[in-house]
Amino acid sequence: MHPSTPTVSGPLVFITGASSGIGQALAARFARAGYRLALVARRTEDMQAWAQAQGFDAARCQVYGADVADIDSIVAAGQACLAAQGVPDVVIANAGISIGMDTADRSDIDVMARTFATNNTGLAATFHPFVAAMTARGSGALVGxxxxxxIRGLPGHGAYCASKAAVVAYCESLRGELRGSGVAVVTLLPGYVDTPLTRQNRYRMPFLLTAETFADRAFDAIGAGTSYRVIPWQMGVVAKLLRLLPNPWFDRLLAGRPRKHRQGERDATR
Known part of the structure; x- marks a missing residue:
């Protein structure tokens, strides 16, 4: 998919972590709605094979190789998209990792740093190339x-929970900064979604959605310019109720709950 290939008309969506799971389902959903695709993944061969299997030619879909944990890498991918395809209408910072951690283990502090580099700094770096261009145009959506x-910290999930709480706070800050610019900031909080990542979990996953169902609901929320949405809403209710529990009750409720796999136990890339 050569970047010099002429593009067709239509809105453009830029999606990171697009090679599997939620990212791939979002790519398929936006394609069905007539969007051109700018897809970012570390595994570009897998991404290109998927795009070709869908019948997307280079005018419809461009693939960019990048590691979102590397600031220069993901910024370069965004700049390449601007040069080859123009300013996206929607940018979705989807790439993320989820790895269990034990603070008593020195190597897990490195896991936490890598989680933040991917899930937080990588998210901001994904948005960075597009903010000025979208603001100048007066339209667009940045989706975290x-x-x-x-919503609440879970034992053994310290790095992941903290990073995702930071996503919410960062996007809220960015939304305030861009107020009045015409650029929407949308924060989506998936509950449990059936992906290669979550299939490794060793605990119960209530209200589990298929990736396709999540993508349908996310597409609607993004189109509506919703600032914050938990998908499915039932998980939002559960999480808010847990937030209201006094700490001793919450701690007792989660005592003995299986923890997320730590580094080396399973692959933990979305």
């Missing part, structure tokens, strides 16, 4: 993918 895990 958080998690319902942002």
């Amino acid at each position: 993918i958080g998690s319902v895990a942002a």
Whole structure:
């Protein structure tokens, strides 16, 4: 998919972490709505194979290789998109990792740093190339993918919960900064979604959605310019109720709950 290939008309969506799971489902949903695609993944061969299998030619879909944890890498991908395809109408910072941690283990502090580099700094770096251009145009949507895990910290999930809480706070800050510019900031908090990542979980996942169902609901929320939405809403209710529990009750409720796999136990890339 050569960047010099002429593009067709139609809105453009830029999606990170597009090679599997939620990102791939979002790409398919936006394609069905007539969007051109700018898809970012570390595994570009997988991404290109998927795009070709969908029948997307280079005029419809461009693939950019980048690691969102590397600021220069993801910024370069955004700049390449601007040069080859123009200013996106929607930018979705979806790429993320989820790895369990134990603060007593030195190597897990490195896990936490890598989680923040991907889920937080990488999110801001994903948006960076497009903010000025979208503001100048006076339209667009910047979409941060958080998690319902942002609402309350879970034992063994310290890095992930903290990073997703930071996604919510960062997007709220950015929304205030861009108020009146015409650029919307949308924060989406998935509950449990059936992806290669969540299939490794060793605990119960209530209200589990398929990636396609999540993508449908996310597409509607983005189109409506919703500032904050938990998908599915039932998980939002559960999380808010947990937020209201006094700490001793919450701690007792989660005592003995299986924890997320730590580094080396399972692959933890979205």
